[in-house]
Amino acid sequence: MTGFYKYWNSVEVLFKSLTLETSFITDGILIKYNRTLPCLEILDMRNCYELTDRGLLQILQLCGSTLISLDISVTNVTGENLSEYKGTLPCLENQNMISCYQLTDKGLLQILQLCGSTLRSLDISRTYITGENLSEHKGTLPCLANLDLNNCKQLTNKGLLQILQICGSTLRSLNISETNITGENLTEYKGTLPCLENLNMSYCRQLTNKGLLQILQLCGSTLRSLNISETNITGENLSEYKGTLPCLENLCMRCCEQLTNKGLLQILQLCGSTLRSLDILVTNVTGENLSEYKGTLPCLENLCMRYCKQLTNKGLLQILQLCGSTLRSLDIEFTNITGENLSECKGTLPCLENLNMRYCELAQTRPYPL
Numbered sequence: 001m002t003g004f005y006k007y008w009n010s011v012e013v014l015f016k017s018l019t020l021e022t023s024f025i026t027d028g029i030l031i032k033y034n035r036t037l038p039c040l041e042i043l044d045m046r047n048c049y050e051l052t053d054r055g056l057l058q059i060l061q062l063c064g065s066t067l068i069s070l071d072i073s074v075t076n077v078t079g080e081n082l083s084e085y086k087g088t089l090p091c092l093e094n095q096n097m098i099s100c101y102q103l104t105d106k107g108l109l110q111i112l113q114l115c116g117s118t119l120r121s122l123d124i125s126r127t128y129i130t131g132e133n134l135s136e137h138k139g140t141l142p143c144l145a146n147l148d149l150n151n152c153k154q155l156t157n158k159g160l161l162q163i164l165q166i167c168g169s170t171l172r173s174l175n176i177s178e179t180n181i182t183g184e185n186l187t188e189y190k191g192t193l194p195c196l197e198n199l200n201m202s203y204c205r206q207l208t209n210k211g212l213l214q215i216l217q218l219c220g221s222t223l224r225s226l227n228i229s230e231t232n233i234t235g236e237n238l239s240e241y242k243g244t245l246p247c248l249e250n251l252c253m254r255c256c257e258q259l260t261n262k263g264l265l266q267i268l269q270l271c272g273s274t275l276r277s278l279d280i281l282v283t284n285v286t287g288e289n290l291s292e293y294k295g296t297l298p299c300l301e302n303l304c305m306r307y308c309k310q311l312t313n314k315g316l317l318q319i320l321q322l323c324g325s326t327l328r329s330l331d332i333e334f335t336n337i338t339g340e341n342l343s344e345c346k347g348t349l350p351c352l353e354n355l356n357m358r359y360c361e362l363a364q365t366r367p368y369p370l
Contacts, residue, residue: 017042024050037063041091044071046098051075053107057085064089064114073098073123079107082114089115093143099126105133116141116166125150125175131159134166141167145195151178157185164189168218173198177227180204183211186218193219202229202252209237220245220270229254229279235263238270245271249299252279261289268293272322277302281331284308287315290322297323306333306356313341320345329354336360 015037021044040063045051056077060067067089073096092115097103108129112119119141125148144167149155160181164171171193177200196219201207212233216223223245229252248271253259264285268275275297281304300323305311316337320327327349333356 014039016040019044020048021045022047024048025055038066040066041068043067043069045075046071046073046096048072048075051077053078053081057081060085060089060114065091067092069094071096073100075100076102077107078102078104079111080104082107082110085114088117090118092118093120095119095121096123097127098123098148100124101126101128103127103129105130109133109136112137112141117143119144121146123148125152127152128154129159130154130156131163132156134159134162137166139166140169142170144170145172147171147173148175149179150175150200152176153178153180155179155181157182161185161189164193168193169195171196175200176204177201178203180206181211182206182208183215184208186211186214189218192221194222196222197224197247199223199225200227201231202227202254204228204231207231207233209234213237213241216241216245221247223248225250227252228256231256232258233263234258234260235267236260238263238266241270244269244273246274248274249276251275251277253283254279254281254304256280256283259283259285261286265289265293268297272297273299275300279304280308281305282307284310285315286310286312287319288312290315290318293322296325298326300326301328301351303327303329304331305335306331308332308335311335311337313338317341317345320349324349325351327352331356332360333357334359 016039018040025045025048043059043063051072056072064085064087068091070092077097077100095111095115103124108124116137116139120143122144129152147163147167155176160176168189168191172195174196181201181204199219207228212228220241220243224247226248233253233256251267251271259280264280272293272295276299278300285308303319303323311332316332324345324347328351330352337357337360
């Protein structure tokens with residue numbers, strides 16, 4: 001690597017894209033480089049384990065004015081010395097800092113002060129960010145559309161609230177999966193999330209029914225995809241939701257073992273007219289109360305009820321009465337379904353292309369397939 005830097009020091013470098021992923025570049029090498037990178041737009045330094053704040057500051061001095069995309073995932077950057085950087089990052093749109101375990105709240109704040117006005121995508125998943133000091137950020141993040149906070153175990157409800165205060169009006173995609181968010185303080189949020197289309201809260205074990213209700217009040221009118229898999233949601237308070245979920249197409253509730261028949265019914269009352277995909281794998285739903293559902297599921301194409309051991313023949317029949325005319329894929333693997341009452345189904349399943357009934361006989365005697 002040293003040879004490359006000697007060469008770059010001797011010629012004018014006009015790179016637009018530079019990948020140094022998993023290289024052994026050090027702060028010392030960067031500091032010795034005495035030219036600029038006047039055309040650099042994309043810089044990938046993932047897994048550069050030796051990179052620290054000192055090296056990052058030097059990099060920004062070289063190309064900060066032109067960078068559009070910067071990936072410093074899995075480095076030792078904290079971000080805390082970036083107040084020393086002279087200027088801003090006026091073109092930066094994409095910033096990845098996945099698994100930057102040394103990144104601090106103070107460091108994140110300084111980074112956002114440099115590029116917050118142009119940033120469109122920010123990924124700080126698997127960091128120890130709490131979000132709680134972001135009320136100190138001057139201004140908003142007026143262009144931020146995609147925010148990934150997956151597995152940020154230190155993220156607090158207060159921190160999430162402060163994050164939404166500075167970017168909630170523009171967010172289209174938000175991933176807070178595998179965090180300890182409950183959602184219950186979001187009534188304090190001023191405004192709505194008017195652009196949010198994709199929300200991932202899978203593995204949010206602390207998410208409550210009340211919290212989910214508050215979140216949906218903020219973004220329900222625009223949401224297209226919702227993932228609340230592996231949560232303790234029952235769905236039973238959603239009758240309190242004002243309005244419907246008129247755009248929701250994809251709903252994933254895998255392994256929501258607290259989901260009840262009543263809760264599923266209330267959920268479908270909100271979004272059944274638009275759903276295209278429904279995944280309730282490994283839940284205790286029987287399906288037997290769905291005759292109470294008003295209307296049909298006129299857009300549903302993909303239905304996964306694999307490992308739903310409580311699903312009954314009567315319940316499956318009621319489900320097919322609602323969506324049989326449009327269903328393309330049906331997965332009832334490892335359930336207790338025998339299919340014996342399906343002659344009672346009114347009509348046919350004219351669009352069904354994929355049907356999975358593996359291990360349906362074994363489900364009565366064994367907890368898991370062989």
